Every structure is written in structure tokens, then in C-alpha cells.
Amino acid sequence: MSPEKHYRACNLCEAICGLEITHQDGKVLRIIGDKADPFSRGHICPKAVGLQEVYEDPDRLRHPLRRTATGWEEISWDTALDEVADRLRQVRARHGAHATAWYAGNPTVHNSGTQLAAPGFLKALGSRHLFSASSVDQLPHHFAAWQLFGHPLLLPVPDLDRTDYWLILGANPLVSNGSLMTAPDVGKRLQAIGDRGGKVVVIDPRRTETAAHADEHHFIRPGTDVFLLLAMTQVLFAESLVRLGRLAEFTDGLAELQAAVAAFTPERAAGITGVEAATIRRLARELAAAGRGVCYGRVGVSVQEFGGLCLWLVSVLNALTGHLDEPGGYMFATPALDLLGNPQLYERYNRFQSRVRGVPEFMGELPVACLAEEMLTPGPGQLRALVTSCGNPVLSTPNGRQLDQALESLDFMVSIDIYLNETTRHAHYILPPATGLETAHYDVSFHALAIRNTARYSEPLFAKSPAQRYDWEIFEGLRQRLEADTYDPATATPPENPEAKVDLGLRYGTYGKAGLSVAALREAPHGLDLGPLLPRLPQALRTAGQRLHLAPPLLLADLARARKALAAPSALADGQLSLVSRRELRSNNSWMHNLPRLIKGRPRCTLHLHPVDAAARHLTDGQLVRVRSRVGSIELPVELSDRMMPGVASMPHGYGHQRAGVRLAVASQQAGASINDLTDEARLDVLTGNAALSGVPVWVEPVK
Structure with a gap:
């Protein structure tokens, strides 16, 4: 058989780049960018080859595993699903429906x-302990969207292809x-802003790869972005730079907002942020003066103690400068498949x-920073079981060592991974689904966050083996068993393919x-x-009376x-x-x-320090250091920067793949x-429940 070409979207990150995959006789020969993809236009990043390496990875699980006293053993799917459902029912009967928790990792929205x-x-499981x-990393975005626009999934994005600032x-x-x-191929989109005479400014405690290609970069102390944003808002009011434009017809709270930010002057913000007052004023004026401009904040402003306030103020700045819901500004996609559902007021x-x-639920979830303590603290309602789906919270959630300890204490745990x-x-039990090149896929979430309206359906490249199950078959199999008093696979209704x-x-x-x-x-x-982003307000608002609320009481109170x-x-x-992380x-x-081509090269798990900080601690480049915080310590090489x-x-x-019992041959190296x-x-962030991962106080010292 001669080589063939297959086209699909890469689902390893949010960019959903189009791929052209050349294959023959069940083998991938080459992966390149799909030049005919109207969105990514041939761009891919190095991660795209990861789809091939995941498919071929000898460490990838292909059969259900059951843990025994002597190690792991492969079992059949019917046995695995029967036993898992039975164990979950036992926990529910003994300790109640809410004694079992669920954790969904980041790849959930990529599948x-x-x-x-x-x-x-989850409905069949019946627990409210969802994490x-x-x-x-993102609850502040959802919280701000809910408060301002009426729904946590009504998230604006920068209209990059038309912005000038x-x-x-x-x-x-x-x-x-x-x-x-x-936004696939941000590099070319950044260059295009410059080519049309625009300007890019980055605020970050690290001179990032993006900052290196920007017109300006300004350092800011971690966790203080809220004061920069408040001061910029104050300048807009103090200097009469507020321009709501057509938003004025359906906007409330302007006077309350002005009064709330009045004391947050650039001079006061400069002392805590490290950004000069004159710079803060100039940035506010430039954003206000830009014909097409946008302010955008992401992980660095989300994972701090004032994340909710930060993301509220990002939208506020865009609204006050006339850039919200306008071409080149902060706009809303019009997705082909809309997740928002019915237009009722959101009350979760x-x-x-x-x-x-006693941390509040939001969007049906509790903060994952509370997960370990809910397992370790005795008493009524203690978590006794856990279901994880495509997640690794021991490495990705705060105080992973504590969670490591907590998982050992559970009566039962099953992972779909x-x-x-x-x-x-x-x-x-570990229930491994077919993945990547073996699955059909539609980017439900990321088409709704795209800087241009698009749609794409990816067909499987390779058929899964008869011994494998799709993720949806696993979930449906468990659901049916949990809902039925008795379950007979021979007479059960076939699981519903999500394609429908x-x-x-x-x-x-x-x-x-x-x-x-x-x-x-x-x-x-x-x-x-499907075309460029279009103005959608006020029709898209899910607030009472379809009004834009710039000064929601919950956010004003958090000030x-x-x-x-x-x-x-x-x-x-x-x-x-x-x-801070990077x-x-x-x-x-x-x-x-665990993918060789993505991890090869020099070790990248290093601690970046400014030479001044290294000299004060008598550290040299490449030296092994110990980093300590309130909860633990680690060792890694230092890299001066x-x-x-x-x-x-x-x-x-x-990182952190040195733990015993892990089957990741490449990562362990x-x-x-x-x-x-x-x-x-x-x-x-007590307002939203998001973990405050940025700006953790640490000591750094040489390993003697």
C-alpha cells in the first residue's frame, strides 16, 4: 500500500493546529502542519509529533489493570467495569453518596x-465532591465572566488579527x-501587529519568550497585578478617558466602580508592584487612545490571591476604553456548538x-486545593474513594506530597488514564481509553475560545484494537452499571457515541x-x-435584563x-x-x-534566578540547590538568567517523576x-477558590 495522507486537529494544547499526517501500513511516517487549514495555516509546534509518540509509546496502557498484593494484573473490560461499579456502590452504601470524589485533569477538555x-x-455517581x-489555573476567568456577563463560559478573547495595541x-x-x-501561530500574529504599526506590551516577572518579541516589557512583583489594574482603572476615571461607546446603553455600575477605585492611585500601586507610576499612567492612556486595542491576562494573573479581581479588571479596562465587544478588542466567539445551554440565570x-x-462551591466544583484535607480529616463526610480522569494531581495541584499521602489512605480509587x-x-484499577490518533474528536471548548470562528471534525486515523475501549464507552459502561440493580452486557443498551x-x-x-x-x-x-469575530452584546448577555454589570457586589466587596x-x-x-512557574x-x-522527542536535549527542570540573587547566596550556574517552602523542599540545578x-x-x-511504582521509562530519565x-x-484566592500558585515564598540554598 502506498503512503496516504490524513488530516486532523492536534488536541495536545489549546491551539488546535491542523495536521497533515502521512502514514502507511499502520505506521506514521511524517507529521507536518496542514497548510490548507484556514485557521492554523500550516503552523504547528514541536508538540504535534507527540501524537505519534503517544500512539507508539510502549508505556501506554492498553488493557485494564487491577492492583493485587503482588503487583498489577491485566483483566477483561467486563470484569474491570463490573468490579469498579461494585466497589463504588459499596462505598456509597457504607459511607453515603458524597464519600466518593471525582477529579478531572486538563486533557478532559481536549477529548x-x-x-x-x-x-x-457523574450523575449516576451522585456525589457533589467534584474537583x-x-x-x-482558571476559575477566576469563569467567575469574572459570570459576574460581568452572566455565565462562566461566556469568555471574551483578544481579536488578535485586528488589534493594534x-x-x-x-x-x-x-x-x-x-x-x-x-490562537495558533501567535508568532506570526505578533509580527503582523508590528507590521501594521501596532504595539505589544508585556507585564511579567520574567522576560518571557513573548516579552522578547514585544515592543515593551515591564517587570512586576508576583501577585501584585491587581494593583496595577486598579491604578490603570483609576487613571481612566481621573483623566476623563472613559469611553463606553455603544456599551453605555446597557451598562450599569459606572459610578460605583469609580468610587471603588479612587484610592488606588499609580503612586500607591508603584510601591507594591515595582512598576513606576509614570509607566502605569502611560499604559492606561495608550490603551484608551488605541483605535483597536485589547488587554489580556492569563495564568500569571489567575493563579494568585487576587485572581478574581484581576480578571474582572481586565474586562473592566477593555469596557472603559471602548474595546469590549469591538473589532480588534476583547470579543466573543460565535461557536458552531454552543456550550452555554438554556438562557436561565446562572446560580451555581x-x-x-x-x-x-468551608470553601464555597462554584460551577459545581470545590477547589482542588481542598481535596487532600477532605481525605485526611476524620469525621462525618470524610472522602473514602476517588475517581480520576486523565489527570495527575500529585504533580499538578498544590502540596502534591500531601495529596500523595492522602491517596494512600483511600478505601478505593479508580483512574481512567x-x-x-x-x-x-x-x-x-486503571481503565485506559483509546487515545489520540485512534479517536474521533471535535474541539467543543476551544472553538468557543478561538480568535476566529472555525469548526473542524477529526476522524480516527487508526482503528482501536478489539481489546480497547473509547473513553465514552468506559464512562457509559460505568454509568449503566451504577444505574442498574443488575447489569447484563448482552441485553444492555449500546453506549451512545458522542458524535450524535x-x-x-x-x-x-x-x-x-x-x-x-x-x-x-x-x-x-x-x-x-466561519468568519471573524462579530459584536454580540447585549444579545449574548445572560444577566438580568441583559445588562452589563461593571461593579458586581461580590467583586466590590472583595476589594x-x-x-x-x-x-x-x-x-x-x-x-x-x-x-513562579513557567x-x-x-x-x-x-x-x-514520556515522549522522547519532546523531552530530549538539555534538562529543562531548572531554577531560574537573577545573577544578583545567585551572588547573594553564593550560587554558581548549574549548581544543585535546595528550595524550601512552608510545605516541603526539593532539589534541582540553578540556571542564572x-x-x-x-x-x-x-x-x-x-516534573517529579522519581516516585516509586511509576511506569514512565522516558520521564524517569x-x-x-x-x-x-x-x-x-x-x-x-478566597473569592473564587483558585489555588494561589504564583509568588510562593521560598528559601534557596546550596546543597552541601
Whole structure:
């Protein structure tokens, strides 16, 4: 058989780049960018080859595993699903429905089978103890969207292809290709802004890869972005630069907002942020004067103690400068498959609280920073069982060592995952789904966050083996067993393929009347361009009376914390540094460290320090150092870099593969250390429940 070409989207990160895969006789020969993809236009990053390496990885699990006293054993799917459902029922009968928790990792939203089938299983499980990676890095975005626009999934994105001024806080889109902003080939899009005479400004405690290509970069002390944003807002009011434009017809809270920010002057912000007052004023004026401009903040402003306020103020700045819902500004996609559902007012907040700390629920979830304590603290309601789906929270959530300990204490645990990793090694059963090149896929979430309206359906390249199950078959199999008093696979209803849900969503969506469906997308293997972002307000608002609320009471009340912090900023102890994470182009999740072409080269799990901080500690480049925080300590090499703000240290996330019982041959050769053995589960944005991972106080010292 001669070589053939297959086209699909890469689902390893949010960029959803189009791929052209040359294959022959069940083997991948080459993966390149699909030049006919109207969105990614031939661009791919190094991660794209990871699809081949995941498919071929000898460590990838292909059969259900059951843990025994002598090790892991392979079992049949019917046996695995029967026994898992039975164990879950036993926990429910003995300890109640809420004694079992669920954790969904980041790849959940990168797999439409999991995303669309898991809710049915969760309903059958019946527990309110739901946790996910969302409370590690993005709940503030959802909270601000809910408060301002009426729904946590109504998330605006920068209209990059038409903007002339881009202010970036705490984001590195040249490496991430956008986050909560689907934007493949940010490099060319950055260049295009410059080519049309525009300007890019980056605010970050590290001179990132994006900052290196920007017109300006300004250091800022970790965790203080809220004061910069408040001061910029204050300048807009003080200098009469507010221009709501057509938003004025349906906007409330302007006077309350002006009064709330009046005391947050640039001079006061300069002292705590490290950004000069004159610079703060100039940035506010430039954003206001830009014909087409946008302010954008991501992980760096989300994973701090004022994350909710930060993301609220990002939208506020865009609204006040006339850039919200306008071309070149902060706009809303019109997705072909809309996740928002019915137009009722959204009320999924604080309906219950976590048992130990009393942290409110939001979006049906509790903060993952509370997960371990809910397992370790005795008493009524203690968690006794856990189901994880494509996640590795031991490496990706705060105080991973504590969670490691907590998982050992469970009565029962099952993981739906393709790897035996740092988390799943604690499971009693591992159920590995078919993955990547073996699956059909529609990017339910990321088309809704794209900087241009697009749609694409990816067909499987290779058929799964008869011994494998799709993710949706696993969830449906468990759901049916949990719902039935007795279950007979011979007479059970076949599990519903999520393709039917995708097709229904497309047919009844915005473009359905024009004939959009799964069948239509199959006829367009490179994807469809559905046009640029269009103004959608006020019609898209889910608030009462479709009004835009710039001064929601919950957010105004939370300003009291900011006022207190501004009046008495918390200082680092003598010798302490402020720790932040960093994103790598070749990595997105911890499991990518088991892919040879993505992990090869020099070790990347190093601690970046400014030379001044290294000299003060008598450290030299490459030296092994110990980093200590309140919750633990790790060791890793130091790497000197003048790209770091003095007083700040940085290391990547997702490493720490040295734990016993892990079956990751490649990752174990570059095990590194986990930043989440240092991050503190006690540090939260109390408004949203998001973990405050940025700016953790640490000591750095040589290993003697």
C-alpha cells in the first residue's frame, strides 16, 4: 500500500493546529502542519509529533489493570467495569453518596468523548465532591465572566488579527499559542501587529519568550497585578478617558466602580508592584487612545490571591476604553456548538461548602486545593474513594506530597488514564481509553475560545484494537452499571457515541440553518472558516435584563482584601524569594515528559534566578540547590538568567517523576522535581477558590 495522507486537529494544547499526517501500513511516517487549514495555516509546534509518540509509546496502557498484593494484573473490560461499579456502590452504601470524589485533569477538555460522556457517569455517581484542574489555573476567568456577563463560559478573547495595541499580563502566548484564547501561530500574529504599526506590551516577572518579541516589557512583583489594574482603572476615571461607546446603553455600575477605585492611585500601586507610576499612567492612556486595542491576562494573573479581581479588571479596562465587544478588542466567539445551554440565570455558586475549610462551591466544583484535607480529616463526610480522569494531581495541584499521602489512605480509587503515573499508581484499577490518533474528536471548548470562528471534525486515523475501549464507552459502561440493580452486557443498551451529540449541537447551532453538521465537516477535512469575530452584546448577555454589570457586589466587596494588602503589604522574610512557574513549548501536561522527542536535549527542570540573587547566596550556574517552602523542599540545578526579575525564582511544572511504582521509562530519565511539592494548599484566592500558585515564598540554598 502506498503512503496516504490524513488530516486532523492536534488536541495536545489549546491551539488546535491542523495536521497533515502521512502514514502507511499502520505506521506514521511524517507529521507536518496542514497548510490548507484556514485557521492554523500550516503552523504547528514541536508538540504535534507527540501524537505519534503517544500512539507508539510502549508505556501506554492498553488493557485494564487491577492492583493485587503482588503487583498489577491485566483483566477483561467486563470484569474491570463490573468490579469498579461494585466497589463504588459499596462505598456509597457504607459511607453515603458524597464519600466518593471525582477529579478531572486538563486533557478532559481536549477529548470530546470524555467531555461529553463524563457528565452522565457523574450523575449516576451522585456525589457533589467534584474537583478539576480548573481550580488550579482558571476559575477566576469563569467567575469574572459570570459576574460581568452572566455565565462562566461566556469568555471574551483578544481579536488578535485586528488589534493594534496588545497589553499582556501574566501570559506567554508565543509558547502557549494562547490559553483560554485559541490562537495558533501567535508568532506570526505578533509580527503582523508590528507590521501594521501596532504595539505589544508585556507585564511579567520574567522576560518571557513573548516579552522578547514585544515592543515593551515591564517587570512586576508576583501577585501584585491587581494593583496595577486598579491604578490603570483609576487613571481612566481621573483623566476623563472613559469611553463606553455603544456599551453605555446597557451598562450599569459606572459610578460605583469609580468610587471603588479612587484610592488606588499609580503612586500607591508603584510601591507594591515595582512598576513606576509614570509607566502605569502611560499604559492606561495608550490603551484608551488605541483605535483597536485589547488587554489580556492569563495564568500569571489567575493563579494568585487576587485572581478574581484581576480578571474582572481586565474586562473592566477593555469596557472603559471602548474595546469590549469591538473589532480588534476583547470579543466573543460565535461557536458552531454552543456550550452555554438554556438562557436561565446562572446560580451555581456557594450552594454548599467544603467540609473542612468551608470553601464555597462554584460551577459545581470545590477547589482542588481542598481535596487532600477532605481525605485526611476524620469525621462525618470524610472522602473514602476517588475517581480520576486523565489527570495527575500529585504533580499538578498544590502540596502534591500531601495529596500523595492522602491517596494512600483511600478505601478505593479508580483512574481512567493511559499511564501508570505518580497519581494512578495509587489506584486499585486503571481503565485506559483509546487515545489520540485512534479517536474521533471535535474541539467543543476551544472553538468557543478561538480568535476566529472555525469548526473542524477529526476522524480516527487508526482503528482501536478489539481489546480497547473509547473513553465514552468506559464512562457509559460505568454509568449503566451504577444505574442498574443488575447489569447484563448482552441485553444492555449500546453506549451512545458522542458524535450524535456533536451533530445535534451543530445542526441546532448558529450555523445549522446553513447546513453545518458532522457530515458537512467530514466533507471539509481541513476545517471550515466561519468568519471573524462579530459584536454580540447585549444579545449574548445572560444577566438580568441583559445588562452589563461593571461593579458586581461580590467583586466590590472583595476589594476590601486589596485595600488591606495595599496598606500593609506582606513582605518576604529575610532571604526569601518569590516563586513562579513557567511554561515550555515542548510541554503542556506531565505525561508529555514520556515522549522522547519532546523531552530530549538539555534538562529543562531548572531554577531560574537573577545573577544578583545567585551572588547573594553564593550560587554558581548549574549548581544543585535546595528550595524550601512552608510545605516541603526539593532539589534541582540553578540556571542564572537576567530575564528574571530580582527577588523572583522560576521553575517549570509537571516534573517529579522519581516516585516509586511509576511506569514512565522516558520521564524517569529526566525526573526533575515538582514545583507542587512547594506550592501551598493554604494559599487561595478566597473569592473564587483558585489555588494561589504564583509568588510562593521560598528559601534557596546550596546543597552541601
